[in-house]
Amino acid sequence: MQAFTSVSRLAEGLRQGAYSSVELTRFFLERGRRFGDLNCYISLMEETALAQAEAADKRIGKNDATPITGIPLAHKDIFCTKGTITSCGSRMLENFVAPYDATLVERLNAAGTVTLGKTNMDEFAMGSSNENSYFGPVHNPWHAERVPGGSSGGSAAAVAAGLTPIATGTDTGGSIRQPAAFCGISGLKPTYGRVSRYGMVAFASSLDQGGVFGTSVEDLALLLAFVAGYDPRDSTSSEHVDPWLNAVAKHGVDAFNSSGSSASEGLRIGLPREYFAQLNTGRELLENASRVLEAQGCTLREISLPHTDAAIPAYYIIAGAEASTNLSRYDGVRFGYRCEDPRSLEDLYQRSRSEGFGAEVKRRILTGTYALSVGYFDAYYLKAQKLRRLIRTDFLEAFNTVDLILAPTAPDVAFGLGEMTQDPVAMYQQDLFTIPASLAGLPAMSIPCGLHEGLPIGLQLIGPHFGERTLLETGMLYQRETDWHCQHPGGF
Amino acid sequence: MDGIDIKHLSRLAQLALTETERSAARKDLERIITMVDQMQAIDTDGVEPLAHPLDADQRLRADAVTETVDRDLYQKSAPAIRDGLYLVPRVVE
Numbered sequence: 001m002q003a004f005t006s007v008s009r010l011a012e013g014l015r016q017g018a019y020s021s022v023e024l025t026r027f028f029l030e031r032g033r034r035f036g037d038l039n040c041y042i043s044l045m046e047e048t049a050l051a052q053a054e055a056a057d058k059r060i061g062k063n064d065a066t067p068i069t070g071i072p073l074a075h076k077d078i079f080c081t082k083g084t085i086t087s088c089g090s091r092m093l094e095n096f097v098a099p100y101d102a103t104l105v106e107r108l109n110a111a112g113t114v115t116l117g118k119t120n121m122d123e124f125a126m127g128s129s130n131e132n133s134y135f136g137p138v139h140n141p142w143h144a145e146r147v148p149g150g151s152s153g154g155s156a157a158a159v160a161a162g163l164t165p166i167a168t169g170t171d172t173g174g175s176i177r178q179p180a181a182f183c184g185i186s187g188l189k190p191t192y193g194r195v196s197r198y199g200m201v202a203f204a205s206s207l208d209q210g211g212v213f214g215t216s217v218e219d220l221a222l223l224l225a226f227v228a229g230y231d232p233r234d235s236t237s238s239e240h241v242d243p244w245l246n247a248v249a250k251h252g253v254d255a256f257n258s259s260g261s262s263a264s265e266g267l268r269i270g271l272p273r274e275y276f277a278q279l280n281t282g283r284e285l286l287e288n289a290s291r292v293l294e295a296q297g298c299t300l301r302e303i304s305l306p307h308t309d310a311a312i313p314a315y316y317i318i319a320g321a322e323a324s325t326n327l328s329r330y331d332g333v334r335f336g337y338r339c340e341d342p343r344s345l346e347d348l349y350q351r352s353r354s355e356g357f358g359a360e361v362k363r364r365i366l367t368g369t370y371a372l373s374v375g376y377f378d379a380y381y382l383k384a385q386k387l388r389r390l391i392r393t394d395f396l397e398a399f400n401t402v403d404l405i406l407a408p409t410a411p412d413v414a415f416g417l418g419e420m421t422q423d424p425v426a427m428y429q430q431d432l433f434t435i436p437a438s439l440a441g442l443p444a445m446s447i448p449c450g451l452h453e454g455l456p457i458g459l460q461l462i463g464p465h466f467g468e469r470t471l472l473e474t475g476m477l478y479q480r481e482t483d484w485h486c487q488h489p490g491g492f
Numbered sequence: 493m494d495g496i497d498i499k500h501l502s503r504l505a506q507l508a509l510t511e512t513e514r515s516a517a518r519k520d521l522e523r524i525i526t527m528v529d530q531m532q533a534i535d536t537d538g539v540e541p542l543a544h545p546l547d548a549d550q551r552l553r554a555d556a557v558t559e560t561v562d563r564d565l566y567q568k569s570a571p572a573i574r575d576g577l578y579l580v581p582r583v584v585e
Contacts, residue, residue, distance in 0.1 A: 095569075096569050097568065097569055099562070099565045099566055099568070099569070191546075192545045192546060193546060193548070206543065206544060206545065207545075232553070235550060235551050236544070236548070238546070238548075307534070309530070310530075310531050310534055312527070313527060313528040313529070313530050313531035314531060316524065316527070316528055317528055317531075324505060328506075331506075332571060333570070333571070333578050333580055334569075334570055334578060335569035335570055335571075336569070336571075337571075338571035338572065342580075342581050343581065344581050344583075345580050345581050345583050346506075347508075347581070348580060348581055349506045350506050350507060350508035351508050353505075353506055353507055353508075354507050354508045354509065357507075362505075362507055362509075362517065363517065363520055363521070363524070365505050365507065366498075366501050366502065366505055366507070366517060366521055367521065367524050367525075367528075369501050369504050369505045370496065370501055370521065370525065373500075373501070373504060379532070380528070382541050383531060383532070383536060384531065385541030385542050385543060386536035386539040386540070386541050386542070387531055387534060387536060388541075388542040388545075389539055389540060389541065389542035390534075390536065390539060392542060392545065424520055424523070424524065425523050425524060425527050428524075428527070439545065440545055441544075441545025441546050442545075465546060
């Protein structure tokens with residue numbers, strides 16, 4: 001049994017009886033405890049994990065297994081898990097026990113996976129460094145004094161350190177892709193609406209999208225196949241049917257391999273000049289990566305996404321506005337934190353919210369409240385929504401001439417803990433390469449493409465709506481030709 | 493952007509901020525709004541606002557009961573309840 005083993009290989013080990021799911025689960029739980037200093041987990045779920053593993057072993061014994069039955073994984077603590085605390089990284093929900101499972105959790109439970117625990121995150125998924133967690137920052141496994149990225153930093157660091165083979169996350173403006181890049185692993189944000197938001201604590205509902213982390217693109221495909229799909233309980237869930245993903249869910253990675261990466265042959269890949277112009281670190285590695293794909297028969301061409309610079313301003317208005325609305329539900333009455341000895345109803349609301357929310361959450365609520373307040377609505381909220389359309393149109397036009405977009409995931413390698421906490425606007429700029437695809441609702445993935453002074457650099461692939469197959473097949477092709485995804489931080 | 497009224501905004505957002513927090517929040521918000529104001533320079537005349545990234549309409553469902561409410565279960569996470577009711581400070585004397 002080894003950390004950093006692919007899901008298909010682990011599943012093979014389970015099928016052949018090389019080890020049981022209980023043994024596999026114990027192995028990863030032990031690693032979770034041993035590397036507790038990374039602070040990846042908010043809660044480890046030892047008892048329920050072992051019960052799930054026992055059930056999985058029975059299923060495997062009865063030949064009733066899916067390709068992921070018995071595989072341990074970790075959920076970002078934004079997904080509701082029935083009977084266990086779902087904190088969302090906040091004091092507000094520190095003791096909140098969800099009365100139901102998120103659809104994503106329910107689907108994975110039904111497939112027979114084992115939930116090791118709930119991972120650390122920026123409070124309410126607001127942040128790019130994991131420093132906004134009420135439960136303390138996560139440390140980057142490649143360098144303990146650096147951030148793992150955010151907001152799904154706990155999930156990304158846990159996969160990077162081999163504490164779990166795979167993990168779930170959510171991405172509103174880059175919260176899967178940027179931590180995947182900083183931690184040197186693969187992470188996919190699917191098309192908006194692909195993965196149900198039911199039971200996923202809401203931040204910005206027109207942007208929030210559940211997704212997956214793994215050490216390889218192959219693992220992402222397998223995990224996506226089980227979490228994607230229409231859910232009547234989420235009114236923005238897409239009814240798009242994907243026979244390819246259904247086949248992956250049924251037959252696993254082997255079928256996926258034999259269905260071939262031929263889709264990548266003759267693929268036209270666009271390199272957006274606005275992104276590369278603002279890249280600080282990793283240019284050479286990204287160029288090498290594009291040459292690898294070129295050598296595999298892809299053609300490269302420069303493209304322009306002219307409204308790229310409008311993305312960060314538009315995003316912080318739209319996400320702030322939606323957050324201020326969504327987070328109004330935290331009132332200290334029905335669930336969540338309540339202040340001591342409230343003097344009046346208003347005092348109860350105000351102090352519960354002020355004591356329950358951290359600084360960044362309050363900043364975003366205030367930004368959103370400003371944008372939505374009388375006299376500012378047209379100038380900010382409507383303006384941002386118009387820019388959102390222009391940004392989306394940029395992409396749709398680009399996809400008339402290219403099949404995929406290749407870009408950096410982040411402008412730099414992982415920054416130091418505490419380096420940006422005093423300057424929220426500088427922190428926001430970290431998301432400039434991930435936010436545009438979020439605003440446009442496009443699927444996008446970050447995969448490792450090299451190390452700069454010992455720290456990982458991420459390569460971002462952006463596809464057209466529901467173009468996950470092309471994204472994943474191209475990522476698999478790249479990882480067949482390179483071994484960056486097989487490199488892991490020392491000491492784990 | 494001139495004169496962000498942080499007192500008014502925090503009241504709208506139901507946040508109680510101390511004097512120190514208010515001044516820090518005002519400074520942060522001024523910087524955020526200055527950054528955001530870059531977007532005012534871009535011409536958006538005649539552009540339709542985009543509310544849903546796939547331009548989808550709100551899906552409607554049949555007006556039928558689909559959920560059952562388990563009050564006791566849901567109230568397990570409530571800070572203060574009695575006889576199935578949520579308790580708040582007295583509003584009407």
